[in-house]
Amino acid sequence: MSRRVVVTGMAGISPIGQDWKTVSDCLRAGRSGIRRVDLWDDVPDFSTRLGSPVQDFQPPEHWPRKKRRAMGRVSLLSASAAEKALDDAGLLGDPLLSSGRVGVSFGSSSGSPPAMGVYAEKLFQGRTLRGIGANEYLQIMSHTCAANIANLFELRGRIVSTCTACTSGSQGIGFAYEMVASGHQDVMLGGGADELHPMVVAVFDILFSTSTRNDEPESTPRPFDADRDGLVVGEGAGCLVLEELEHARRRGAHIYAEMIGFGTNSDGQHMTNPDPAGMQAVLRLALADARLDPSEVDYVNAHGTATEVGDVAESQATHRVFGGGVPLSSLKGHLGHTLGACGALEAWMTLGMLREGWFAPTLHLETVDARCGPLDYIMGEPRELRADVVMSNNFAFGGVNTSLLFRRFV
């Protein structure tokens, strides 16, 4: 059985805003969230001094202490995005949430690094358990975001933890879609998150993947650009409410879009080097799931992190599936790489742009790298485009690939 799945709520906490109006203004105006940050100024080894933090984030004060205590920043961001999405769907406080028919599919690259630091300092370094409380693990555990969302909103359905680094958010949405389509759940919260921390930035700095244009945060990262020099690590959380179509209709829910396809696979080749064959295959999986021909896709939201190998592999894979005609942009020039959040934030923003009939350009893309596949890169100005079908792609360390497909709902 495959049921139709629609998006009835969506929200995000991002480096360029925490509501659609603010975010869309930044996307249109070419304002990014990239800035110099001082979180690791005391560590001289870092090559990058840039990050893309969420500004002015305050967890809601109405959450009870016992609900908050197991949340590190990554879970606070997640739960806040989930609350906004539920509110948007008109489901906040609804008894439906505790019916067992609502679950959550959510992930992050890791649990909250500061709580890991407590274990590292006390146990690894100090060889003691003294000073380690009960909540550190609850903030570290791989399903901390999904579990905290379920605990906060008293969900009694499935918990799916999609902790696959940069595809955490897109897999969160993809598996949520499958839960609803298969009939296992009627409503799922799907998304992902990550928090900006020196540990996470170090991962990419060690691999020489970070942008080091430290004195010009206003011109980096530059996805697909010949002069790109790497990614900028960001943070945030995004969440979609995915609901069975008739269920949504019965309660008179506003429907943003229909989710029509999901593909995920693995390269099975290399932990960090992307494989264009695996990427190409995942785009085709999503198209097959939606029973679509490539020519029916009107816009592709690319992963496009601004790393040398990633951009080339992705754009060539995309070209092999679509040819040169499909309009494409990456939002990472605006957002930086929000890691576990990116799939969810980019899906949210892609659906926002779909509704309004325009698509943002890849910020800072001026001259496409000749090694990148020849595609219709949206550059400079937003593109007015009444699209029906949009695709959002993400790729992660471990050779994980995802592709989401949505259709305008009429």
Next chain:
Amino acid sequence: MKLKASRETIYQWVSDILKREFELTDAELSLSAHLIDDLDLDSIDAIDLSVRLEEKTGLSFKEEDLKSIRTLQDVVDFIDARLA
């Protein structure tokens, strides 16, 4: 080296931790306050309270110690007896 502290000082330590860690107020705190029934603490909070008290006093709390403690008075008595 053992700390020396009056019962008033111990009460102050405990109440400072309760206010800082568990968002309680002076109005809610008294020697007779029951940690679970009056202050709404649970098993996770009991662990975290003991961790903070261990840091403050240098004492160690065993599982049976935690089970014997019901009220703020019990906490003060426990610490007072072991620091004496």
